[in-house]
Amino acid sequence: MKKVEAIIKPFKLEDVKEALSEAGITGMTVTDVKGYGRQQGHSELYRGAEYVVDFLAKTKIELIVNEDDVENCVNLIVEAAKTGKIGDGKIFVSSIDEVIRIRTGETGSDAI
Amino acid sequence: MKTKLIWLIALLLPVFAFGADTLDTGDTAWMMVSTAVVLLMTPAGLALFYGGMTRSKNVLNTYAMIVGAFVVAFVAWIAVGYSIGFGNGGSMQSYIGGFDNIFLNGIKWSDLSGTYPTYVFIVFQGTFAAITIAIASGSVIERMKYSTWLLFVFIWTIAVYSPIVHMVWGGDGALLFDAGALDFAGGTVVHMNGGLAGLVLAILIGKRAGLNKTAMKPMSIMLTALGGALLWFGWFGFNGGSAFGANGIAGLAFLTTALAPSVAAITWMILEYMIYKTITLLGAVSGIVAGLVAITPAAGFVDVSGAFIIGAVGSIVAFWGVVVLKKKFGYDDSLDAFGIHFLAGLWGALAVAFLAVKDNDLLWDGPLKASGDRMGQFMVQVESVVVVGLFTLVGTIVVYYIANILTGGARVDEEQESVGLDEALHGEKALNL
Numbered sequence: 001m002k003k004v005e006a007i008i009k010p011f012k013l014e015d016v017k018e019a020l021s022e023a024g025i026t027g028m029t030v031t032d033v034k035g036y037g038r039q040q041g042h043s044e045l046y047r048g049a050e051y052v053v054d055f056l057a058k059t060k061i062e063l064i065v066n067e068d069d070v071e072n073c074v075n076l077i078v079e080a081a082k083t084g085k086i087g088d089g090k091i092f093v094s095s096i097d098e099v100i101r102i103r104t105g106e107t108g109s110d111a112i
Numbered sequence: 113m114k115t116k117l118i119w120l121i122a123l124l125l126p127v128f129a130f131g132a133d134t135l136d137t138g139d140t141a142w143m144m145v146s147t148a149v150v151l152l153m154t155p156a157g158l159a160l161f162y163g164g165m166t167r168s169k170n171v172l173n174t175y176a177m178i179v180g181a182f183v184v185a186f187v188a189w190i191a192v193g194y195s196i197g198f199g200n201g202g203s204m205q206s207y208i209g210g211f212d213n214i215f216l217n218g219i220k221w222s223d224l225s226g227t228y229p230t231y232v233f234i235v236f237q238g239t240f241a242a243i244t245i246a247i248a249s250g251s252v253i254e255r256m257k258y259s260t261w262l263l264f265v266f267i268w269t270i271a272v273y274s275p276i277v278h279m280v281w282g283g284d285g286a287l288l289f290d291a292g293a294l295d296f297a298g299g300t301v302v303h304m305n306g307g308l309a310g311l312v313l314a315i316l317i318g319k320r321a322g323l324n325k326t327a328m329k330p331m332s333i334m335l336t337a338l339g340g341a342l343l344w345f346g347w348f349g350f351n352g353g354s355a356f357g358a359n360g361i362a363g364l365a366f367l368t369t370a371l372a373p374s375v376a377a378i379t380w381m382i383l384e385y386m387i388y389k390t391i392t393l394l395g396a397v398s399g400i401v402a403g404l405v406a407i408t409p410a411a412g413f414v415d416v417s418g419a420f421i422i423g424a425v426g427s428i429v430a431f432w433g434v435v436v437l438k439k440k441f442g443y444d445d446s447l448d449a450f451g452i453h454f455l456a457g458l459w460g461a462l463a464v465a466f467l468a469v470k471d472n473d474l475l476w477d478g479p480l481k482a483s484g485d486r487m488g489q490f491m492v493q494v495e496s497v498v499v500v501g502l503f504t505l506v507g508t509i510v511v512y513y514i515a516n517i518l519t520g521g522a523r524v525d526e527e528q529e530s531v532g533l534d535e536a537l538h539g540e541k542a543l544n545l
Contacts, residue, residue, distance in 0.1 A: 046165075047392075047434050
Protein backbone atom coordinates (compact mmCIF):
# COMPACT_ATOMS: atom_id res chain seq x y z
CA MET A 1 0.00 0.00 0.00
CA LYS A 2 1.18 3.45 -0.82
CA LYS A 3 0.30 6.95 0.27
CA VAL A 4 0.08 9.55 -2.49
CA GLU A 5 0.37 13.13 -1.25
CA ALA A 6 -0.11 15.91 -3.74
CA ILE A 7 0.30 19.65 -3.19
CA ILE A 8 -1.70 21.42 -5.86
CA LYS A 9 -3.13 24.80 -6.76
CA PRO A 10 -6.39 25.24 -4.82
CA PHE A 11 -8.50 25.96 -7.89
CA LYS A 12 -7.43 22.61 -9.39
CA LEU A 13 -8.94 20.57 -6.55
CA GLU A 14 -12.27 19.98 -8.27
CA ASP A 15 -10.59 18.75 -11.48
CA VAL A 16 -8.34 16.37 -9.56
CA LYS A 17 -11.20 15.02 -7.46
CA GLU A 18 -13.31 14.40 -10.54
CA ALA A 19 -10.51 12.59 -12.39
CA LEU A 20 -9.77 10.35 -9.41
CA SER A 21 -13.38 9.42 -8.70
CA GLU A 22 -13.94 8.56 -12.36
CA ALA A 23 -10.99 6.17 -12.07
CA GLY A 24 -12.63 4.51 -9.07
CA ILE A 25 -10.54 6.02 -6.29
CA THR A 26 -13.09 6.29 -3.53
CA GLY A 27 -11.64 8.46 -0.83
CA MET A 28 -9.20 11.22 -0.07
CA THR A 29 -8.28 13.68 2.66
CA VAL A 30 -7.93 17.36 1.75
CA THR A 31 -6.15 20.10 3.74
CA ASP A 32 -5.61 23.79 3.07
CA VAL A 33 -1.90 24.45 3.45
CA LYS A 34 0.56 27.29 2.98
CA GLY A 35 4.07 27.17 1.68
CA TYR A 36 6.51 28.19 -0.99
CA GLY A 37 8.88 26.61 -3.46
CA ARG A 38 10.21 27.96 -6.72
CA GLN A 39 7.15 30.14 -7.22
CA GLN A 40 8.13 32.17 -4.12
CA GLY A 41 5.55 34.60 -2.69
CA HIS A 42 3.78 37.63 -4.08
CA SER A 43 3.37 41.19 -2.83
CA GLU A 44 0.36 43.16 -1.62
CA LEU A 45 0.08 46.94 -1.67
CA TYR A 46 -1.87 49.02 0.87
CA ARG A 47 -1.65 52.82 0.56
CA GLY A 48 1.91 52.56 -0.65
CA ALA A 49 2.96 50.02 1.99
CA GLU A 50 4.12 46.91 0.17
CA TYR A 51 3.98 43.59 1.97
CA VAL A 52 5.70 40.49 0.59
CA VAL A 53 3.62 37.43 1.25
CA ASP A 54 6.10 34.54 1.56
CA PHE A 55 3.63 31.70 1.88
CA LEU A 56 1.09 30.94 -0.79
CA ALA A 57 -2.16 29.10 -0.30
CA LYS A 58 -2.07 25.55 -1.64
CA THR A 59 -4.21 22.46 -1.23
CA LYS A 60 -2.83 19.13 -0.07
CA ILE A 61 -4.64 15.89 -0.96
CA GLU A 62 -3.74 12.57 0.58
CA LEU A 63 -4.89 9.18 -0.58
CA ILE A 64 -3.94 5.59 0.22
CA VAL A 65 -3.97 3.19 -2.73
CA ASN A 66 -2.83 -0.32 -3.63
CA GLU A 67 0.58 -0.47 -5.26
CA ASP A 68 -0.93 -1.40 -8.62
CA ASP A 69 -2.95 1.81 -8.70
CA VAL A 70 -0.12 4.20 -7.84
CA GLU A 71 1.06 4.93 -11.36
CA ASN A 72 -2.42 5.51 -12.73
CA CYS A 73 -3.29 7.69 -9.78
CA VAL A 74 -0.18 9.83 -10.12
CA ASN A 75 -0.75 10.26 -13.85
CA LEU A 76 -4.34 11.34 -13.30
CA ILE A 77 -3.29 13.96 -10.73
CA VAL A 78 -0.52 15.31 -12.95
CA GLU A 79 -2.89 15.56 -15.87
CA ALA A 80 -5.66 17.26 -13.91
CA ALA A 81 -3.55 19.65 -11.83
CA LYS A 82 -1.19 20.83 -14.52
CA THR A 83 -1.32 24.40 -15.82
CA GLY A 84 2.24 24.42 -17.14
CA LYS A 85 3.08 27.50 -15.08
CA ILE A 86 5.41 27.69 -12.12
CA GLY A 87 3.70 26.72 -8.83
CA ASP A 88 1.71 23.69 -10.03
CA GLY A 89 2.91 21.72 -7.01
CA LYS A 90 4.46 18.33 -6.25
CA ILE A 91 3.47 14.73 -5.59
CA PHE A 92 5.08 12.52 -2.95
CA VAL A 93 4.67 8.74 -2.81
CA SER A 94 5.54 6.74 0.29
CA SER A 95 4.95 3.29 1.75
CA ILE A 96 2.26 2.55 4.29
CA ASP A 97 2.63 -0.26 6.85
CA GLU A 98 -0.96 -0.86 7.76
CA VAL A 99 -4.49 0.45 7.22
CA ILE A 100 -7.36 -0.30 9.57
CA ARG A 101 -11.03 0.53 9.01
CA ILE A 102 -12.36 1.60 12.40
CA ARG A 103 -15.98 0.52 11.86
CA THR A 104 -15.28 -3.11 10.91
CA GLY A 105 -11.72 -3.74 12.01
CA GLU A 106 -10.74 -4.80 8.44
CA THR A 107 -7.07 -4.37 7.65
CA GLY A 108 -4.78 -4.09 4.63
CA SER A 109 -6.17 -3.78 1.11
CA ASP A 110 -9.70 -4.54 2.36
CA ALA A 111 -9.65 -1.36 4.39
CA ILE A 112 -8.72 0.95 1.50
CA MET B 113 -24.76 80.50 13.60
CA LYS B 114 -24.45 82.28 10.33
CA THR B 115 -27.12 84.80 11.06
CA LYS B 116 -26.04 87.00 8.19
CA LEU B 117 -26.36 84.12 5.79
CA ILE B 118 -29.84 83.34 6.99
CA TRP B 119 -30.80 86.98 6.73
CA LEU B 120 -29.56 86.92 3.19
CA ILE B 121 -31.61 83.86 2.36
CA ALA B 122 -34.57 85.66 3.87
CA LEU B 123 -34.11 88.37 1.28
CA LEU B 124 -34.06 85.84 -1.52
CA LEU B 125 -37.09 83.86 -0.53
CA PRO B 126 -40.32 85.83 -0.07
CA VAL B 127 -41.62 83.24 2.39
CA PHE B 128 -39.20 84.61 4.98
CA ALA B 129 -40.17 88.22 4.37
CA PHE B 130 -41.95 88.40 7.72
CA GLY B 131 -38.67 87.88 9.59
CA ALA B 132 -36.05 85.28 10.22
CA ASP B 133 -37.65 84.04 13.42
CA THR B 134 -40.41 82.04 11.75
CA LEU B 135 -40.02 78.28 11.59
CA ASP B 136 -39.69 77.02 8.04
CA THR B 137 -40.77 73.40 7.61
CA GLY B 138 -38.55 72.83 4.57
CA ASP B 139 -35.44 74.06 6.37
CA THR B 140 -36.37 72.12 9.50
CA ALA B 141 -36.89 68.89 7.58
CA TRP B 142 -33.61 69.30 5.72
CA MET B 143 -31.62 70.02 8.88
CA MET B 144 -33.11 67.01 10.64
CA VAL B 145 -32.28 64.72 7.72
CA SER B 146 -28.78 66.22 7.47
CA THR B 147 -28.20 65.61 11.15
CA ALA B 148 -29.27 61.98 10.91
CA VAL B 149 -27.03 61.23 7.93
CA VAL B 150 -24.06 63.02 9.54
CA LEU B 151 -24.60 60.84 12.60
CA LEU B 152 -24.34 57.78 10.34
CA MET B 153 -20.87 58.91 9.24
CA THR B 154 -19.34 58.09 12.62
CA PRO B 155 -20.63 54.80 14.08
CA ALA B 156 -21.12 53.29 10.60
CA GLY B 157 -19.04 55.15 7.99
CA LEU B 158 -15.83 55.99 9.80
CA ALA B 159 -16.04 52.87 11.99
CA LEU B 160 -16.15 50.54 8.97
CA PHE B 161 -13.65 52.66 7.03
CA TYR B 162 -11.11 52.41 9.86
CA GLY B 163 -12.12 48.94 11.08
CA GLY B 164 -11.54 47.37 7.68
CA MET B 165 -7.97 48.71 7.62
CA THR B 166 -7.17 47.29 11.06
CA ARG B 167 -5.59 43.88 11.62
CA SER B 168 -8.25 41.28 12.32
CA LYS B 169 -7.20 40.85 15.98
CA ASN B 170 -7.91 44.55 16.69
CA VAL B 171 -10.86 45.35 14.45
CA LEU B 172 -13.47 45.42 17.22
CA ASN B 173 -11.29 47.70 19.32
CA THR B 174 -10.98 50.15 16.43
CA TYR B 175 -14.74 50.04 15.90
CA ALA B 176 -15.32 50.46 19.64
CA MET B 177 -12.98 53.47 19.78
CA ILE B 178 -15.22 55.20 17.25
CA VAL B 179 -18.56 54.20 18.74
CA GLY B 180 -17.20 55.14 22.17
CA ALA B 181 -15.90 58.45 20.84
CA PHE B 182 -19.32 59.28 19.42
CA VAL B 183 -21.36 58.63 22.53
CA VAL B 184 -18.87 60.22 24.95
CA ALA B 185 -18.26 63.27 22.77
CA PHE B 186 -21.98 63.77 22.25
CA VAL B 187 -22.66 63.72 25.98
CA ALA B 188 -19.72 66.11 26.54
CA TRP B 189 -21.22 68.35 23.85
CA ILE B 190 -24.62 68.53 25.54
CA ALA B 191 -23.07 68.88 29.01
CA VAL B 192 -20.62 71.71 28.36
CA GLY B 193 -19.41 71.74 24.77
CA TYR B 194 -22.36 73.50 23.17
CA SER B 195 -22.29 76.26 25.74
CA ILE B 196 -18.58 76.90 25.12
CA GLY B 197 -19.06 76.62 21.37
CA PHE B 198 -22.16 78.66 20.73
CA GLY B 199 -23.12 80.36 24.00
CA ASN B 200 -22.61 84.03 24.74
CA GLY B 201 -19.07 84.47 26.02
CA GLY B 202 -19.33 88.04 27.32
CA SER B 203 -15.81 89.30 27.92
CA MET B 204 -14.36 85.96 26.73
CA GLN B 205 -16.37 85.98 23.48
CA SER B 206 -13.19 85.96 21.36
CA TYR B 207 -12.26 82.47 22.54
CA ILE B 208 -15.16 80.75 24.28
CA GLY B 209 -18.92 81.07 24.50
CA GLY B 210 -19.21 80.89 28.28
CA PHE B 211 -21.07 78.55 30.59
CA ASP B 212 -24.65 79.87 30.58
CA ASN B 213 -26.02 76.96 28.54
CA ILE B 214 -24.51 74.03 30.44
CA PHE B 215 -26.77 70.99 29.91
CA LEU B 216 -28.66 73.25 27.50
CA ASN B 217 -29.86 75.37 30.40
CA GLY B 218 -32.13 78.15 29.17
CA ILE B 219 -32.86 76.67 25.76
CA LYS B 220 -36.46 75.67 25.08
CA TRP B 221 -37.94 73.30 22.51
CA SER B 222 -39.65 76.23 20.82
CA ASP B 223 -36.46 78.28 20.38
CA LEU B 224 -35.34 78.81 16.82
CA SER B 225 -31.91 78.97 15.23
CA GLY B 226 -32.89 81.10 12.24
CA THR B 227 -35.69 79.14 10.60
CA TYR B 228 -35.47 75.79 12.41
CA PRO B 229 -35.41 74.57 16.04
CA THR B 230 -32.29 75.32 18.10
CA TYR B 231 -32.37 71.73 19.37
CA VAL B 232 -31.84 70.52 15.80
CA PHE B 233 -28.88 72.88 15.44
CA ILE B 234 -27.43 71.57 18.71
CA VAL B 235 -27.67 67.94 17.62
CA PHE B 236 -26.31 68.78 14.15
CA GLN B 237 -23.29 70.45 15.72
CA GLY B 238 -22.95 67.59 18.22
CA THR B 239 -22.47 65.11 15.41
CA PHE B 240 -19.63 67.34 14.12
CA ALA B 241 -17.99 67.40 17.55
CA ALA B 242 -18.19 63.61 17.74
CA ILE B 243 -16.74 62.85 14.30
CA THR B 244 -13.84 65.25 14.85
CA ILE B 245 -12.35 63.29 17.71
CA ALA B 246 -13.38 59.97 16.16
CA ILE B 247 -11.16 60.86 13.17
CA ALA B 248 -8.15 61.16 15.50
CA SER B 249 -8.58 57.56 16.67
CA GLY B 250 -7.21 56.33 13.33
CA SER B 251 -3.72 57.46 14.31
CA VAL B 252 -3.52 55.43 17.52
CA ILE B 253 -5.35 52.18 16.85
CA GLU B 254 -4.08 48.79 18.03
CA ARG B 255 -2.22 50.09 21.11
CA MET B 256 -4.22 52.55 23.23
CA LYS B 257 -6.04 51.68 26.43
CA TYR B 258 -9.79 52.04 26.01
CA SER B 259 -10.24 53.82 29.35
CA THR B 260 -7.61 56.43 28.46
CA TRP B 261 -9.21 56.95 25.07
CA LEU B 262 -12.72 57.55 26.45
CA LEU B 263 -11.49 59.97 29.11
CA PHE B 264 -9.35 61.74 26.52
CA VAL B 265 -12.39 62.10 24.24
CA PHE B 266 -14.51 63.63 26.99
CA ILE B 267 -11.96 66.24 28.08
CA TRP B 268 -10.76 67.00 24.55
CA THR B 269 -14.27 67.67 23.23
CA ILE B 270 -14.84 70.26 25.94
CA ALA B 271 -11.36 71.77 26.23
CA VAL B 272 -10.10 71.67 22.63
CA TYR B 273 -12.96 71.18 20.17
CA SER B 274 -15.47 73.54 21.74
CA PRO B 275 -13.21 76.63 21.90
CA ILE B 276 -12.11 76.01 18.30
CA VAL B 277 -15.67 75.71 17.03
CA HIS B 278 -16.43 78.93 18.91
CA MET B 279 -13.51 80.84 17.46
CA VAL B 280 -14.44 79.86 13.88
CA TRP B 281 -18.24 79.68 13.94
CA GLY B 282 -19.21 81.35 17.23
CA GLY B 283 -20.77 84.45 15.71
CA ASP B 284 -19.98 88.14 16.21
CA GLY B 285 -17.08 88.74 18.53
CA ALA B 286 -15.47 85.33 18.03
CA LEU B 287 -11.81 85.58 16.99
CA LEU B 288 -11.69 83.94 13.56
CA PHE B 289 -15.35 84.60 12.76
CA ASP B 290 -14.69 88.32 13.10
CA ALA B 291 -11.49 88.04 11.07
CA GLY B 292 -13.64 86.68 8.22
CA ALA B 293 -12.33 83.12 7.94
CA LEU B 294 -14.10 81.04 5.29
CA ASP B 295 -14.73 77.50 6.54
CA PHE B 296 -17.97 76.27 5.04
CA ALA B 297 -18.41 72.95 6.83
CA GLY B 298 -15.34 72.34 8.94
CA GLY B 299 -12.04 72.03 7.04
CA THR B 300 -10.22 73.63 9.96
CA VAL B 301 -12.72 72.94 12.75
CA VAL B 302 -13.19 69.24 12.01
CA HIS B 303 -10.56 67.82 9.67
CA MET B 304 -7.36 69.72 10.43
CA ASN B 305 -8.30 69.61 14.06
CA GLY B 306 -9.00 65.86 14.22
CA GLY B 307 -6.07 64.98 11.94
CA LEU B 308 -3.56 66.99 13.96
CA ALA B 309 -4.87 65.64 17.27
CA GLY B 310 -4.30 62.18 15.79
CA LEU B 311 -0.70 62.90 14.83
CA VAL B 312 0.07 64.37 18.27
CA LEU B 313 -1.40 61.28 19.94
CA ALA B 314 0.50 58.93 17.61
CA ILE B 315 3.80 60.60 18.50
CA LEU B 316 3.08 60.73 22.25
CA ILE B 317 1.87 57.15 22.53
CA GLY B 318 4.54 55.67 20.25
CA LYS B 319 4.58 53.17 17.41
CA ARG B 320 2.88 49.82 17.32
CA ALA B 321 5.10 46.88 18.24
CA GLY B 322 6.58 45.30 15.13
CA LEU B 323 5.91 48.23 12.79
CA ASN B 324 7.84 47.77 9.52
CA LYS B 325 8.96 44.33 10.71
CA THR B 326 5.75 42.36 10.57
CA ALA B 327 3.12 42.66 7.88
CA MET B 328 0.18 44.71 9.21
CA LYS B 329 -2.44 43.72 6.75
CA PRO B 330 -5.94 45.18 6.77
CA MET B 331 -8.69 42.81 7.82
CA SER B 332 -11.01 43.64 4.92
CA ILE B 333 -10.77 46.33 2.28
CA MET B 334 -14.40 45.41 1.57
CA LEU B 335 -15.46 46.91 4.92
CA THR B 336 -13.29 49.96 4.28
CA ALA B 337 -14.91 50.51 0.90
CA LEU B 338 -18.39 50.20 2.40
CA GLY B 339 -17.39 52.62 5.17
CA GLY B 340 -16.08 55.05 2.57
CA ALA B 341 -19.38 54.90 0.71
CA LEU B 342 -21.33 55.59 3.91
CA LEU B 343 -19.03 58.52 4.68
CA TRP B 344 -19.69 59.95 1.24
CA PHE B 345 -23.45 59.54 1.70
CA GLY B 346 -23.32 61.23 5.10
CA TRP B 347 -21.17 64.02 3.74
CA PHE B 348 -24.14 65.32 1.76
CA GLY B 349 -25.64 66.17 5.13
CA PHE B 350 -22.31 67.39 6.46
CA ASN B 351 -21.75 69.88 3.65
CA GLY B 352 -25.33 70.28 2.45
CA GLY B 353 -26.57 70.79 6.01
CA SER B 354 -23.92 73.45 6.55
CA ALA B 355 -26.02 75.73 4.33
CA PHE B 356 -28.44 75.69 7.31
CA GLY B 357 -31.47 75.57 5.08
CA ALA B 358 -33.11 73.78 2.17
CA ASN B 359 -31.84 76.25 -0.39
CA GLY B 360 -29.63 76.95 -3.37
CA ILE B 361 -26.44 77.05 -1.33
CA ALA B 362 -27.16 73.52 -0.09
CA GLY B 363 -27.63 72.61 -3.76
CA LEU B 364 -24.21 74.00 -4.62
CA ALA B 365 -22.68 72.07 -1.72
CA PHE B 366 -24.38 68.93 -3.09
CA LEU B 367 -22.72 69.37 -6.46
CA THR B 368 -19.24 70.00 -5.09
CA THR B 369 -19.59 67.16 -2.56
CA ALA B 370 -20.23 64.74 -5.42
CA LEU B 371 -17.71 66.17 -7.87
CA ALA B 372 -14.54 66.86 -5.87
CA PRO B 373 -14.29 63.31 -4.41
CA SER B 374 -14.81 61.79 -7.86
CA VAL B 375 -11.97 63.87 -9.27
CA ALA B 376 -9.84 63.06 -6.22
CA ALA B 377 -10.39 59.31 -6.58
CA ILE B 378 -9.41 59.40 -10.26
CA THR B 379 -6.30 61.41 -9.32
CA TRP B 380 -5.31 58.88 -6.63
CA MET B 381 -5.77 55.99 -9.07
CA ILE B 382 -3.60 57.72 -11.67
CA LEU B 383 -0.87 58.37 -9.09
CA GLU B 384 -0.94 54.73 -8.00
CA TYR B 385 -0.77 53.52 -11.56
CA MET B 386 2.14 55.83 -12.37
CA ILE B 387 4.14 54.85 -9.28
CA TYR B 388 3.16 51.24 -8.50
CA LYS B 389 1.66 50.07 -11.80
CA THR B 390 -1.37 48.94 -9.80
CA ILE B 391 -4.71 50.51 -9.00
CA THR B 392 -6.02 49.46 -5.60
CA LEU B 393 -9.53 49.72 -4.21
CA LEU B 394 -8.10 51.09 -0.97
CA GLY B 395 -6.43 53.80 -3.06
CA ALA B 396 -9.67 54.71 -4.83
CA VAL B 397 -11.58 54.95 -1.55
CA SER B 398 -8.75 56.93 0.08
CA GLY B 399 -8.97 59.36 -2.82
CA ILE B 400 -12.71 59.75 -2.29
CA VAL B 401 -12.21 60.60 1.38
CA ALA B 402 -9.33 62.99 0.60
CA GLY B 403 -11.56 64.78 -1.91
CA LEU B 404 -14.42 64.99 0.61
CA VAL B 405 -12.11 66.46 3.23
CA ALA B 406 -10.60 68.97 0.80
CA ILE B 407 -13.97 70.25 -0.45
CA THR B 408 -15.44 70.58 3.06
CA PRO B 409 -14.20 74.13 3.80
CA ALA B 410 -15.11 75.22 0.27
CA ALA B 411 -18.27 73.25 -0.52
CA GLY B 412 -20.63 76.25 -0.66
CA PHE B 413 -18.11 78.75 -2.02
CA VAL B 414 -16.67 77.28 -5.23
CA ASP B 415 -18.01 76.37 -8.66
CA VAL B 416 -17.31 73.40 -10.93
CA SER B 417 -13.73 74.44 -11.79
CA GLY B 418 -12.98 75.11 -8.13
CA ALA B 419 -14.26 71.67 -7.16
CA PHE B 420 -12.08 70.06 -9.85
CA ILE B 421 -8.93 71.79 -8.63
CA ILE B 422 -9.63 71.28 -4.93
CA GLY B 423 -10.40 67.58 -5.46
CA ALA B 424 -7.38 66.86 -7.66
CA VAL B 425 -4.79 68.74 -5.60
CA GLY B 426 -6.35 67.53 -2.32
CA SER B 427 -5.77 63.98 -3.50
CA ILE B 428 -2.16 64.68 -4.48
CA VAL B 429 -1.44 66.33 -1.12
CA ALA B 430 -3.00 63.44 0.84
CA PHE B 431 -1.20 60.84 -1.32
CA TRP B 432 2.08 62.61 -0.61
CA GLY B 433 1.30 62.69 3.11
CA VAL B 434 0.50 58.99 3.22
CA VAL B 435 3.23 57.65 0.96
CA VAL B 436 6.13 60.10 1.35
CA LEU B 437 5.80 62.23 4.48
CA LYS B 438 4.86 59.40 6.85
CA LYS B 439 7.81 57.27 5.72
CA LYS B 440 10.23 60.17 5.90
CA PHE B 441 9.46 61.00 9.52
CA GLY B 442 8.65 57.47 10.63
CA TYR B 443 5.69 58.31 12.89
CA ASP B 444 2.98 55.67 13.15
CA ASP B 445 -0.12 57.55 12.00
CA SER B 446 -1.64 54.11 11.57
CA LEU B 447 -4.66 54.86 9.37
CA ASP B 448 -3.47 58.23 8.07
CA ALA B 449 -5.78 60.57 9.97
CA PHE B 450 -3.07 63.22 9.68
CA GLY B 451 -2.03 62.40 6.12
CA ILE B 452 -5.55 62.57 4.76
CA HIS B 453 -7.66 64.71 7.11
CA PHE B 454 -5.12 67.29 8.23
CA LEU B 455 -3.33 67.77 4.94
CA ALA B 456 -6.36 67.73 2.63
CA GLY B 457 -8.26 69.93 5.13
CA LEU B 458 -5.33 72.36 5.22
CA TRP B 459 -5.21 72.50 1.43
CA GLY B 460 -8.95 73.15 1.15
CA ALA B 461 -8.87 75.82 3.85
CA LEU B 462 -6.09 77.73 2.10
CA ALA B 463 -7.28 77.17 -1.47
CA VAL B 464 -10.72 78.60 -0.78
CA ALA B 465 -9.18 82.10 -0.67
CA PHE B 466 -8.26 81.82 -4.34
CA LEU B 467 -10.96 79.50 -5.65
CA ALA B 468 -14.09 80.89 -3.97
CA VAL B 469 -16.42 82.50 -6.47
CA LYS B 470 -16.69 86.28 -6.04
CA ASP B 471 -20.42 86.14 -5.44
CA ASN B 472 -21.54 88.04 -2.37
CA ASP B 473 -24.70 85.93 -2.09
CA LEU B 474 -22.44 82.97 -1.30
CA LEU B 475 -19.52 84.54 0.56
CA TRP B 476 -19.34 85.15 4.27
CA ASP B 477 -18.10 88.48 5.61
CA GLY B 478 -14.37 88.87 5.07
CA PRO B 479 -11.81 90.57 2.84
CA LEU B 480 -12.96 88.71 -0.27
CA LYS B 481 -16.59 89.68 0.16
CA ALA B 482 -15.83 93.25 1.22
CA SER B 483 -13.41 94.21 -1.53
CA GLY B 484 -12.50 91.16 -3.62
CA ASP B 485 -9.16 91.08 -1.81
CA ARG B 486 -7.93 87.51 -2.31
CA MET B 487 -4.51 88.01 -0.74
CA GLY B 488 -6.20 89.56 2.28
CA GLN B 489 -8.56 86.59 2.42
CA PHE B 490 -5.61 84.23 2.11
CA MET B 491 -3.93 85.87 5.10
CA VAL B 492 -7.14 85.39 7.11
CA GLN B 493 -7.20 81.73 6.06
CA VAL B 494 -3.56 81.37 7.13
CA GLU B 495 -4.41 83.00 10.46
CA SER B 496 -7.27 80.56 11.05
CA VAL B 497 -5.08 77.57 10.12
CA VAL B 498 -2.30 78.72 12.46
CA VAL B 499 -4.62 79.53 15.37
CA VAL B 500 -6.51 76.24 15.07
CA GLY B 501 -3.25 74.32 14.56
CA LEU B 502 -1.48 75.78 17.58
CA PHE B 503 -4.52 75.50 19.82
CA THR B 504 -5.01 71.83 18.89
CA LEU B 505 -1.31 71.06 19.23
CA VAL B 506 -0.98 72.45 22.74
CA GLY B 507 -4.45 71.40 23.88
CA THR B 508 -4.02 67.81 22.70
CA ILE B 509 -0.69 67.42 24.49
CA VAL B 510 -2.15 68.72 27.77
CA VAL B 511 -5.33 66.63 27.56
CA TYR B 512 -3.32 63.53 26.65
CA TYR B 513 -1.18 63.80 29.78
CA ILE B 514 -4.20 64.42 31.99
CA ALA B 515 -5.98 61.34 30.62
CA ASN B 516 -2.75 59.35 30.78
CA ILE B 517 -2.15 60.16 34.46
CA LEU B 518 -5.77 59.66 35.55
CA THR B 519 -5.95 56.20 33.95
CA GLY B 520 -2.47 55.03 34.93
CA GLY B 521 -0.78 54.96 31.52
CA ALA B 522 -2.20 55.31 28.02
CA ARG B 523 -0.86 52.18 26.42
CA VAL B 524 -1.81 48.52 26.69
CA ASP B 525 0.93 46.16 27.85
CA GLU B 526 3.05 44.16 25.42
CA GLU B 527 1.18 40.92 25.89
CA GLN B 528 -2.22 42.53 25.29
CA GLU B 529 -0.86 44.20 22.17
CA SER B 530 0.47 40.94 20.80
CA VAL B 531 -2.68 38.92 21.63
CA GLY B 532 -4.83 41.63 20.08
CA LEU B 533 -7.03 44.21 21.75
CA ASP B 534 -10.32 42.53 20.83
CA GLU B 535 -9.60 39.55 23.02
CA ALA B 536 -7.34 41.25 25.58
CA LEU B 537 -9.50 44.32 26.30
CA HIS B 538 -13.03 43.55 25.16
CA GLY B 539 -13.25 39.75 25.45
CA GLU B 540 -14.77 39.57 21.98
CA LYS B 541 -13.72 38.33 18.56
CA ALA B 542 -14.67 39.75 15.18
CA LEU B 543 -15.30 36.37 13.63
CA ASN B 544 -16.13 33.09 15.31
CA LEU B 545 -15.77 30.66 12.47
